[in-house]
Amino acid sequence: SLKPQNKWTKRHLSWRVRTFPKESALLGRDTVRALMHYALKVWSDIAPLNFHEVAGSEADIQIDFTKADHDDGYPFDGPGGTVAHAFFPGERFTAGDTHFDDDEAWTFRSPDTHGMDLFAVAVHEFGHAIGLVHTSALESIMRPYYQGPVGDPLKYDLPYEDKVRVWQLYGVRDSVSHTQGPGNPPDTEEPPVLLDLPDNRSTVLYARDAPDRCTSPFDAVAQIRGEAFFFKGRYFWRLTREKHLVSLRPAQIQRFWRGLPANLDGLDAVYERPGDHKIVFFKGLKYWVFKDNNVEEGYPRPISDFGLPVEGLDAAFVWPHNDKTYFFQGAHYWRYDDHLRRMDPGYPKDASLWKGLPPNLDDAMRWSDGSSYFFKGKEYWRVLASDMEVEAGFPRLIAKDWLHCTEMQSDSPNVEGKFPEDGGRHLPDHAENGYEVCSCTS
């Protein structure tokens, strides 16, 4: 059979749907993008490859719906016949590009007779785009002939034969156990909502496990590009420079910061590095460096790069008054020079030198007022400018000063016990025909 051309040396690949089916009444743009996302995810679930959608013409994998001769030496031929193709990995500009014949009746979740299942063909073509060739194995998705729909994209399980071939090319993704074989249940991460990607995104389902910003302590806090980010579990809240919440609903870390492991359940510390303004994320004994919201190649790396202790990290922030990076862990702190990329001599020192701060911080950050803020549990402390002593009047409540929570407000869905004056019972329901009545107290 065809010998594999090449494989990708990089692990983070960008993709973009450049042109969409012209006549497909069934497949709107968002559905086509969602199908491409899931078709790529079939491969990234088991191989150490990460795909992220981008705008603009720089995508590694440009996806087009085109017809007849489109100048790449592989003319399409109207309905039937050849339906799609993709270019193998390599250095050429077209490497990874994938073309679908726009004369086909592309369908999704339709019976076999209604047309060509776009998800099934996309999985096949993206197999080529990462380096797999055609095979004669009857049950393989890489057979050259269209074999009909392969079922629900959210439940599709790659044939074991194809998993083995991609593992031979790239190795196993570290989140996949070697014992995984046919019939094992897929991982439990909640996939993005398919078909629920309408134009107004606000209808995306609110994940049940999202934390409550008014009652939760935070894993990590950072000032990034002048804005404040509060990280909790798999989510984060973002505040503008004027300390306005961008949204009451948290966003998923995974969807914004591309390249963090899929099974990441929380962070230890985050800071924006002085000089190159890259963002550094810490979790356990590893750290990742991000340029904007894409992880750099070669990460994660061990935190021993910084000369830090092996136990991990509580807090990291850059002190505005000397542009040095301070790391806290337990009752100690370190001072690191991010310009020279080395730890300053004489550290660690006792954290009690920072008078008034508690040990075992959750995190710390600089802020645009030139002060440094330290967070632990539901409270925060402020240290002015070049002081090393907490300002009078602290600690204060994070929820109240930063996250726009009033005493009585809570975002948690169950409000029992939230109204002590009525002993925890709901206030009488004044609504007719069952609609809730709500009032805005501020």
Added chain:
Amino acid sequence: APSLATGQLDIGVDWLSKFGYLPPPDPVTGQLQTQEALTNAIKAMQKFGGLTETGVLDQATLGLMQTPRCSLPDVSEPDGTTGRSRR
């Protein structure tokens, strides 16, 4: 072989050439494929497609040739040919 319309044969040869089972006819000499090369190409395609290797363009083979499929070739260098550029 059952009698094939010339058109069908042409379609078959084109198909085999397009997907790598037969070298394209040499544009300079106009040399066509030999019967033996054609038979071997058909057998290779039948084997790859999971059909019985008859070496002739029977109904099952023609049917598979009409099945929608990926544009990429199945074979990079048919037996006995060299120097075909890879994509």
